[in-house]
Structures are given as C-alpha cells and as structure tokens.
Amino acid sequence: MNDHPTRIILDDAPLREDFVPADLVARDTQARLIEARLEPLRSSRKPVHLWLHGAPGSGKTATARAVLARIQRETAVPCLVVNCWVRDTLYEILDQIVTELKIFRAEEHRSSVKMERLQRHLGNRCMIILLDEIDRIAPCERARVLYSLDAIGNTGLICISNTLGALCEVEKRIVSRINPRTVSFEPYSAGEAVEILTRRAELALGQNGCPAHLAKRIAAVSNGDARVAIQTLRNAAEAAQRAGHEAIMPSDVSAGWNDAHATTSGQMLANLTEDHRMLCQIARQQKEVLCTALWETYLDRCSQANRKPIAPRTFSAYVNQLVRLGLLTCERARVKGNVRLLRADK
Numbered sequence: 001m002n003d004h005p006t007r008i009i010l011d012d013a014p015l016r017e018d019f020v021p022a023d024l025v026a027r028d029t030q031a032r033l034i035e036a037r038l039e040p041l042r043s044s045r046k047p048v049h050l051w052l053h054g055a056p057g058s059g060k061t062a063t064a065r066a067v068l069a070r071i072q073r074e075t076a077v078p079c080l081v082v083n084c085w086v087r088d089t090l091y092e093i094l095d096q097i098v099t100e101l102k103i104f105r106a107e108e109h110r111s112s113v114k115m116e117r118l119q120r121h122l123g124n125r126c127m128i129i130l131l132d133e134i135d136r137i138a139p140c141e142r143a144r145v146l147y148s149l150d151a152i153g154n155t156g157l158i159c160i161s162n163t164l165g166a167l168c169e170v171e172k173r174i175v176s177r178i179n180p181r182t183v184s185f186e187p188y189s190a191g192e193a194v195e196i197l198t199r200r201a202e203l204a205l206g207q208n209g210c211p212a213h214l215a216k217r218i219a220a221v222s223n224g225d226a227r228v229a230i231q232t233l234r235n236a237a238e239a240a241q242r243a244g245h246e247a248i249m250p251s252d253v254s255a256g257w258n259d260a261h262a263t264t265s266g267q268m269l270a271n272l273t274e275d276h277r278m279l280c281q282i283a284r285q286q287k288e289v290l291c292t293a294l295w296e297t298y299l300d301r302c303s304q305a306n307r308k309p310i311a312p313r314t315f316s317a318y319v320n321q322l323v324r325l326g327l328l329t330c331e332r333a334r335v336k337g338n339v340r341l342l343r344a345d346k
Contacts, residue, residue, distance in 0.1 A: 007241065008205055009205060009209075009237050010204065010209075014204040015231075015234040017227065017230075020065045023199075024062065024063055025188075025195050025196045026189075027059045030052075030059075030063050030184075030185060031067055033181075034050060034158070038050075038067070038128065041075070041156060046156065047154075048179075049179065050182075050183060051180040052160045052161075052182075052185060053184060054185025054186065055186075055225070056326060057222070057224070058188065058224070061132055064132075077128060079127075079128040080129050081130045082130065083132050083133065085133050088137045089137075089141055091111045093145060094114040095114065097129070103121045115151075119153060122152065122154075122155075124153055124154055126154040127154070129155060130160070133160065134166060135166035143171050143174045146159075146170065147174050150177060157178065165324060188224045190216070193222060197210070205248075208246075208247055209247055210233065210237070214248055218233055232256040236248045236257075240252040275318060276318055278301060280327055282301070284344040288343045288344075290339055290342070291339060291342060294342060319342070329343045
C-alpha cells in the first residue's frame with residue numbers, strides 16, 4: 001500500500017463550478033457588451049436589463065460573474081447572484097436578497113413586506129441581481145419575479161437561460177416593460193475548450209498534471225460544453241490520484257467522462273420534481289415516445305402507484321422544461337396533427 005499517495009490535484013478551486021477565472025477565453029465580446037449595458041450604474045442610474053442565452057457550458061455564468069466581480073472592485077454597487085435551481089419563487093429570491101444585504105426587520109414571511117423593506121433600504125441606489133438558470137422558474141412565477149424586481153429602485157437584472165424560449169414564454173407586456181438586451185453565447189470550439197482546460201489544469205494540477213493530448217480528448221468528447229469538460233478533468237484527476245498515477249492517464253479520462261455525464265444529468269433531475277423524474281424515466285425506457293403516449297403511460301404509472309397525476313397543462317410545461325434542460329430532445333412526429341416525438345438523454 002502506498003503510504004504517501006500521489007497528489008494530482010494541488011488546488012481544487014479552479015475545478016469548481018463557482019470559480020471565476022482572471023481571464024476569460026473567447027468571451028471578450030460578450031463581456032464588453034455586458035459592461036456597456038451596465039455602464040449607467042457608474043453614474044447612479046438604472047442599468048439596462050440583460051438576458052444571456054446559450055447552450056449549457058458556453059460561459060454565460062462565468063462571464064457574468066467576471067464582469068460583476070470587476071464592478072464590485074470598482075464601485076460600491078451590491079451584486080447578488082441567485083441560483084434559480086435553489087430559489088425558484090419571488091419569495092425565496094427576495095429572502096436571499098434581504099438576508100445578504102442584512103436588511104433589518106425583513107424576516108416576516110410575506111413577499112410584500114420584504115419588497116417594502118428592500119425598496120426603503122436601497123432608495124435610489126443601484127443594485128445588480130443575476131438570476132442564473134432563470135428558465136428553472138415556472139413561466140407565471142418568472143413573469144412575477146421579473147415585474148417585481150424591475151420595480152426595485154435602480155436595480156439591473158442579468159437573466160441567464162439556455163435558450164430565448166424562457167423569455168418568449170413571459171407575457172409580452174412584462175417583456176416590453178423590462179426590455180432586456182439579449183447577449184448570445186455560442187458553444188466553445190474544440191480549440192477554445194482545450195485552452196480553457198489547459199489554463200484550469202495548470203492552476204489546479206500544475207504543469208504536468210494533464211498532458212496536452214488528453215486535454216484535446218476531453219475537449220472533443222465534451223462537445224463545446226466547458227462545464228462538462230472541467231468536471232471531466234476533475235473526475236479524471238481524482239481517478240488518477242486514487243490509482244496512484246503521476247499524471248492523468250487515458251483510462252482516467254474515460255472514467256472521468258462517464259462520471260461527469262452521469263453527474264450532470266443526475267444533478268438536473270435531482271433538483272426537479274418526482275413527476276419530472278417519472279417522465280424522464282418513461283422516455284428513457286422507451287428510447288423514443290410520442291408526447292401523447294408519454295402522457296398515457298405517465299397516467300398509468302400514477303394509477304398503479306396510487307399517486308395524484310399533474311394536470312395536462314403542467315405536463316406540457318414539465319416536458320418543455322425537460323427539453324430546455326437537454327434531458328429530452330423533441331421533434332415533430334411524422335404523423336397527422338401537431339404531435340411531438342421525444343427522445344431521452346442517456
């Protein structure tokens with residue numbers, strides 16, 4: 001037994017999801033657009049709202065966080081980050097904001113009271129709220145969140161979603177009111193993903209922790225998703241460390257990829273409802289299924305489990321959400337009528 005196991009990971013911070021790199025790869029254009037829209041806050045004026053959209057792992061959150069970190073270093077403007085996976089109602093979002101700002105007497109369990117205390121606390125001062133994964137919030141509640149937060153003094157919103165569909169689902173009058181500027185994020189190219197991995201590997205693993213050819217392999221299998229690529233790198237490094245390797249080996253990369261892919265999908269489903277998980281399980285078991293057949297099978301499963309099913313309208317919303325998250329893919333079926341064919345992510 002090796003009493004002194006090899007340390008591959010020297011610093012795990014650069015491999016964590018909340019790490020904000022000092023220099024962004026291939027996202028200077030988006031960063032400049034975001035900064036330009038937020039420029040009014042430097043003159044104590046309400047900034048333009050922003051809606052960042054793009055495939056998972058395309059750098060939306062990292063870019064926004066990097067810009068906000070720069071703003072906080074240079075101004076006294078509070079910048080709050082809300083994870084809408086965790087807080088998906090107006091009340092929960094307001095509760096996080098008043099807690100982080102340490103607003104006195106805002107503990108009462110009513111959104112209206114929290115709003116009133118928050119507005120009184122801010123007055124005409126500026127604030128930035130980043131709503132990450134806003135497509136996690138149900139459409140009706142999403143509209144309420146946007147309408148309410150827009151009304152708080154000189155507050156600017158940065159909304160992040162996988163597609164613009166999350167914005168299109170909001171009532172037109174709300175969209176017209178907040179009038180967000182959209183910023184698009186394309187998936188990283190293989191070369192850009194390699195550069196990201198190389199920088200993270202040097203920070204986390206040292207110069208020789210991940211050979212260049214394996215960084216290219218990880219980038220290739222990750223298909224432009226930097227989040228999956230970095231998670232794969234972390235998992236591969238952990239596997240190499242457990243095996244006592246001096247550096248990451250090809251077998252470690254294979255194990256890291258399988259773990260990262262399973263972890264990403266599993267984390268998404270774990271944050272959703274039991275009904276979401278049932279729908280996904282049915283689709284996976286059948287490989288591909290018509291939306292109408294998915295509904296019928298779901299009703300049968302609920303009946304067998306003596307469980308109350310969700311309403312048809314909620315079913316449609318849940319299916320749409322699973323598609324937005326990439327857990328299901330959707331296309332028009334080759335049958336008469338407006339019928340969708342669904343396939344499950346493996």
